[in-house]
Amino acid sequence: MSIHTRRGHDGKTLIIKIDGRFDFSTHQAFRDAYEHGGTDIQSYIVDLSQATYLDSSALGMLLLLRDYAGGDDASIAIENCNSDVRKILTISNFEQLFIIR
Amino acid sequence: MDAPATEPDAGIAAGSGPLRVLIADDSDSDRLILKTLLTRLGHHVLDAANGHEAVALFHSGQPDIVLLDALMPAMDGMEAAREIKRCAGERMVPLIFITSLSAAEDLARCLEAGGDGFLSKPYNRVMIEAKINAFNRMRLMHQTLSDQRDLMHERNRKLLEEQHVARRVFDNVAHTGCLDAPNIRYHASPLSIFSGDVLFASPRPAGGMLVFAGDFTGHGLPAAMGAMPVAETFYGMAGKGFDGADILREINQKLVHILPKDMFCCGMMVEADFELGQLNVWNGGLPDAWLVRSSVVLFRLSSRHLPLGILSTDQFSVEMETIRTLPGDKLLLMTDGVLECSNEAGELFAERGVRHAIEGLSSGLHPFDALMSEIRRFTGRQKFRDDLTLCCLEMFYQEGLAALPEGTVPSSLAGPAEWNCVYEIRECTLEKFNPLPLLLHICMEVPGLRRKSGEIYTLLSELYNNALEHGVLELPSEWKYTSEGFCQYYSERAKRLSGVSDHYIRFSFHHEPMHWGGRLRIICEDSGQGFDFQNHPALQSMEMEQSGPRYAGRGLILLKRLADSIRFHNQGSRVEISYDWYF
Numbered sequence: 096m097s098i099h100t101r102r103g104h105d106g107k108t109l110i111i112k113i114d115g116r117f118d119f120s121t122h123q124a125f126r127d128a129y130e131h132g133g134t135d136i137q138s139y140i141v142d143l144s145q146a147t148y149l150d151s152s153a154l155g156m157l158l159l160l161r162d163y164a165g166g167d168d169a170s171i172a173i174e175n176c177n178s179d180v181r182k183i184l185t186i187s188n189f190e191q192l193f194i195i196r
Numbered sequence: 197m198d199a200p201a202t203e204p205d206a207g208i209a210a211g212s213g214p215l216r217v218l219i220a221d222d223s224d225s226d227r228l229i230l231k232t233l234l235t236r237l238g239h240h241v242l243d244a245a246n247g248h249e250a251v252a253l254f255h256s257g258q259p260d261i262v263l264l265d266a267l268m269p270a271m272d273g274m275e276a277a278r279e280i281k282r283c284a285g286e287r288m289v290p291l292i293f294i295t296s297l298s299a300a301e302d303l304a305r306c307l308e309a310g311g312d313g314f315l316s317k318p319y320n321r322v323m324i325e326a327k328i329n330a331f332n333r334m335r336l337m338h339q340t341l342s343d344q345r346d347l348m349h350e351r352n353r354k355l356l357e358e359q360h361v362a363r364r365v366f367d368n369v370a371h372t373g374c375l376d377a378p379n380i381r382y383h384a385s386p387l388s389i390f391s392g393d394v395l396f397a398s399p400r401p402a403g404g405m406l407v408f409a410g411d412f413t414g415h416g417l418p419a420a421m422g423a424m425p426v427a428e429t430f431y432g433m434a435g436k437g438f439d440g441a442d443i444l445r446e447i448n449q450k451l452v453h454i455l456p457k458d459m460f461c462c463g464m465m466v467e468a469d470f471e472l473g474q475l476n477v478w479n480g481g482l483p484d485a486w487l488v489r490s491s492v493v494l495f496r497l498s499s500r501h502l503p504l505g506i507l508s509t510d511q512f513s514v515e516m517e518t519i520r521t522l523p524g525d526k527l528l529l530m531t532d533g534v535l536e537c538s539n540e541a542g543e544l545f546a547e548r549g550v551r552h553a554i555e556g557l558s559s560g561l562h563p564f565d566a567l568m569s570e571i572r573r574f575t576g577r578q579k580f581r582d583d584l585t586l587c588c589l590e591m592f593y594q595e596g597l598a599a600l601p602e603g604t605v606p607s608s609l610a611g612p613a614e615w616n617c618v619y620e621i622r623e624c625t626l627e628k629f630n631p632l633p634l635l636l637h638i639c640m641e642v643p644g645l646r647r648k649s650g651e652i653y654t655l656l657s658e659l660y661n662n663a664l665e666h667g668v669l670e671l672p673s674e675w676k677y678t679s680e681g682f683c684q685y686y687s688e689r690a691k692r693l694s695g696v697s698d699h700y701i702r703f704s705f706h707h708e709p710m711h712w713g714g715r716l717r718i719i720c721e722d723s724g725q726g727f728d729f730q731n732h733p734a735l736q737s738m739e740m741e742q743s744g745p746r747y748a749g750r751g752l753i754l755l756k757r758l759a760d761s762i763r764f765h766n767q768g769s770r771v772e773i774s775y776d777w778y779f
Contacts, residue, residue, distance in 0.1 A: 151411075151413040151414075151462075152413060152414065152458070154413070154460075155413050155457075155458030155459060155460070156458060158457050158458050158460070158506065159457050159458045162457045185499075186481060186482075186483065186498075186499045187462065187481045187499070187502065187503055188480070188481065188499060188500065188501055188502045188503075189502070191502055192502065192506070
């Protein structure tokens, strides 16, 4: 597991990329990633193209990010999930809270 | 708070504290030299002239370190060493041989006998001091590790004990309700003493059942903490006649309030109406529930909502899916532990496994048993990874009154005996609010009525539903009883409810004491037009003529069976019933 962050081309989007398993072991690293992202960040992209697995504690972490980013006003997109990961997001109906693409 | 068991003293740890040293040497002069030397270093010395004495002194003196001459009369050093090590057991007592032997085999025999090291004769003060300090450090390190290990064992034992006690409290709150009913089969395997999964079932006051299955994020104590209020809310509200939607709303609100942001509860609420042959299901984040008729999968009820504990009340939707059933139909509901079971090759059981078990069902075998044995066969010797809950609810034919629970037997002395009450709900409140639990609550203030709660609830709900569905909304009751009209009925019901205007439903209660007990009169009026029942083709009997077509079928039969008298006015838009209770 590893987490990398970078800024998008507009300079105001924080892209958080997760490699490997997205589960409880990534808790602190994921938190650090968005909390140290900078105060001028306006939107977030969680890139799951390299994520192999996602469990319910990862869903919890996404909710924490959403709360940090302003709750109902948060702008968060979850990108490039594989079909297994996508299925977990769908069962929990997370598309009601996040842009999933 | 407990203090840590023992903190090694800093002075002794550095090797400067006094030790109890047992020495054994058959040479009186050598023994005296060694004793003097050790006493000058500040240690307390116990001295023995042979192996027997050494073993005896070891027992009585509890020395920290033992120095043994290898060759002695009356039990030599080797034998004494074996005996001393045996007595010391787990305690680390460094044992040093004092010897003039130098052949490798002899020295090896000393170590095999339990010796930890050697000191050679003649004695050298510097070497003795250094050796004793070195072995003392080893002894203290061993002591610290054993103390920490013992402390961990003790803490763990206490923790488990506390969890067992807490589990008893938890079980009393989060009890299994009516899960032992003959139409329910279930399996729950918690990963730890507390499970992240919950499964509750409760009979409804007017017949039918509510079942709730939930899966909290995480396992163990934190998950169980969330389960307690869910259990209280579920059983409390179900017993008072609230419907699944009300209970879901309440549970969601509670969980949003008490859970940290990253915790939530995937859940499923099932309302089973056995008499109508109808299931209402709400699924928020749990795997599909499967409706099975013999070995055919009729429906899969997928998650259509976010889990509980995430959305605020105004965003939360309690919309349920309604499906028609026949007696014998079985609903299988499960938590994701079932789908995530893996076999020795690491493959998941998944939906494929569930379908395989159901569709391969041989006649006579219960789908619950088939699925459980399929899971066991699949996982083999692998342990279940997640909390795993599986429940099967079977639909059966039930008359409205078959399962009415008798409430607790109350004292007939206290409580109101003579009272009137009028309660009216109007306009959009008709769409959004279910007044039945409140109305039941008012009646339940009378102790004599309390043990009749099921009957009273049935009377109230028949009156109310009739007034709402046929009076206010003017839905034809025939629809409800044919499979073609069924869907139409419920979609039309929702549509018309959202457009209610200029309507009311009014309940008037009057209770008076009687020499045999008491009499409750209920008048239910609605703003509906009623029907032109004299020209209605459905009118066939005198009873129907009296009641109007709005009370065709089930409603009328129930009301007539329960009430002592019943009268209809204004084409059924005003119904009066009288109900007697006895001491």
